[in-house]
Amino acid sequence: MLIENIPDTFISTPKENQDLFVHDFKMTTDTLKTKVNLRMNMFSFLQVGKKQVHFAGTSVAVNKDQSLLIRKGNCLWTELLDTERIYYCKLFFFSERILKNFLQEHILDPFEHRKEAPFFTIENDQYITSYLDSLSSINDYPSLLSDKFLSVKFEEIMLYLIGKYGNGMKSYLRSLIVDETSTFKEIVERYIYSDLKLEEIAFLCNMSLSTFKRHFINEYKVTPGKWLIEKRLQKAKLLLEQTQLSPSDIYMEIGYNNLSSFSTAFKNRFGFSPKDFSKSASV
Known part of the structure; x- marks a missing residue:
């Protein structure tokens, strides 16, 4: 079985030290246990279908009412179509460097009290729906403005999720900047x-x-x-x-x-x- 290097396979023109990247991922066939080498931390905002991810030591399954924040590393993806025979999610990738900058600016003691987990489950709501609609408009912006736009949108979703989930989200975000693995x-x-x-x-x-x-x-x-x-x-x-x-x-x-x-x-x-x-x- 081939290994998918994500997001590399989605980027047609890679940029040096790319910190943020958005990709609309759509399928019309089910995929079972795809081997994924996730090279950046990632939001998977599920819109249509079902997703199951196996990590080292645990697994998670979500439907269109939920999204995932996933730590970079190896995992197995199963993605299933819904009754309309389609699967769609918006993927938002971010580097460890930009996360560190965000934590240092917004969170006191950003490297303490880490919650070690490979994923965080997000309940979709009206705010997230509106956020994704605004994120989709990135294609209308020139490249330079697009990078600035993404930086603002990254900070926006992070601050919103901290407000929504409190210390649980703060703890999870801290854990993303360390390389913790199960035995x-x-x-x-x-x-x-x-x-x-x-x-x-x-x-x-x-x-x-x-x-x-x-x-x-x-x-x-x-x-x-x-x-x-x-x-x-x-x-x-x-x-x-x-x-x-x-x-x-x-x-x-x-x-x-x-x-x-x-x-x-x-x-x-x-x-x-x-x-x-x-x-x-x-x-």
């Missing part, structure tokens, strides 16, 4: 029961698949494939023993894409099918 084990164990492939988990760890496997074996003393299968099947066994759930109820919860592959893996591990085990456990 290897935190990332791996966050996705034990997800449907992410090893290659995708490795990407979130900022590693190639081969490096990830070597690091995994050093950490856990077993290959990642064997470790994940054992963890998932042990959880399945526990669920079938202690709940009234059937095999068809749990296979997706523990990271399998279909019931058949789950049943085969379960029988290979425990010697009988999950359906037979479920019956015996209920007796």
